[in-house]
Amino acid sequence: MPRSRKVLLLVDFINPLSFDGAELIAQAAVEAARSAARLKKQFHQDGACVIYVNDNFGQWRSDVRTLLRECKRAGGAAAELARLLAPSKTDLMILKPRHSGFYATPLDLLLEQLAAKDLVITGLATDYCVKCTAMDAYVRGYRVAVPADCTAAESDQRKQGALMWMKEVLKARIAPSR
Template sequence: MKTATSRKVLLLVDFINPMQFDGAEDLAPAAIEAATATAALKRRYRREGWSTIYVNDNFGQWRSNFHKLLTECRRARGPARTLARLLAPDDDDLMVLKPRHSGFYATPLQLLLEQLGARELAITGLAADFCVKCTAMDAYVRGYRVWVPEDCTAAESEERKRDALDWIALTLKARISPSTGGRRGA
């Protein structure tokens, strides 16, 4: 079966997340806000015919798969369940598990994006100052146009998020703006 083309692609980084790490309690409220905004953006991308790819940490579980992780998060209590409910994948969404911080490192993401004919990436997710930043950097060096919808990202503090988004805008020439419009950065 041939993969459809999609010049624009929405990447959801680490939203399907058991939220079991130091700092999760600080990240959780902002993560839920970001997931709510991302769900609306995802619906818009879907209406416009663009692809969505979940790029998720494997949390060191080398026998894991995305659907098992999703099931575990749906069964959990608290923010993990809320995130999974807000951003449950549709049947035609794509999934990539990553072993480290960047969605590109040691994953098939680059090949998948090439097959889709992607040129522009909207990078959303957790956390803006780590995995989103690393994924955006790797997208930039591969020649993709990068947009980071600021309301679709979260970090453990607003200051860490703002610092990361400022760095992404300045260094990667990425567009930083709300998912609903407006413009900040390049």
Template sequence: MGRSAASRPLLQPTLPRSRTVLLLVDFINPLQFDGAEALAPPALQAAAAAAALKKTLAARGVRAIYVNDNFGHWQSDFKALLAGCRRQGGAAAKLARLLAPGPDDLTVLKPRHSAFLATPLDLLLTQMQTRELVICGLATDLCVMFSAMDAFVRGYRLWLPEDCTAAESPAAKEAALQWMACALKARRRASL
């Protein structure tokens, strides 16, 4: 007679080890907020650079995790967000086409600005034995910066590829990158 369901060990899916992880913050984005028109052109440039970097890093065994805002929709899921952006057209659809997650990528929805606040991201990174984060995304001076701050206080080393982030203005982007390089000891250089 077989063991009861309660006594059988639970199958634990294993996450791949990845000492470095590429975080893609808020690239899958409907761009429906004040300032989105100013953000869209540099966001598309950053997404193209991030897509190239993702391909290069994947060839080296670096995993990607998409961390996206749930935009206050508590019953949302990542696939629905991606599909909605594709249907919307315009810059939102272009971003989704440039950086749609692949089958090996992980996805996390976040309720606020930081990729770590009220999400399982730190647990995922711990299980993957991650030590360094490459943070790309939107916007450099908001969600990227808040995510980098939370990563820094958790002891992760940081690389911020300058060409893989975007803000509503070049001045806002540069100020945020300078601050993160100084305060968070983040490396800042181009992606390739």
């Protein structure tokens, strides 16, 4: 496996948006996905690793193809997310059972094998899964960046609160992806 000091984590972007509050995050999620797609393209051009860290939505037999099909079938914002950020053949995928990408997953081992030091964490929702993943990355000694334009929450207030918390507590770099 090739080494990648810098790694892009795409958290819960492949998402059927079938939860309470999904209508509140849908448009912001599509905007964040557009920015994340540009960032992903840059990571690919730089030869850096891209890892999808996605909720398994309680489906212990779920896989990326099935999840992409569900999102496309759902239409609307879910289909747009799947279109914008469908994984490429070189991207890696981790399914997570809870909020953090590290909890009960092989993410830490994978990052160790990649010799990763810097994590750029994007995705949904800024104040839940992105924040929990960033916190777990920080306590494991990774340098964390969270591009503000590559995350979304159910309200701008919740997003901004989570971003400021990550900046202050986790020393995360919070800036636009460009």
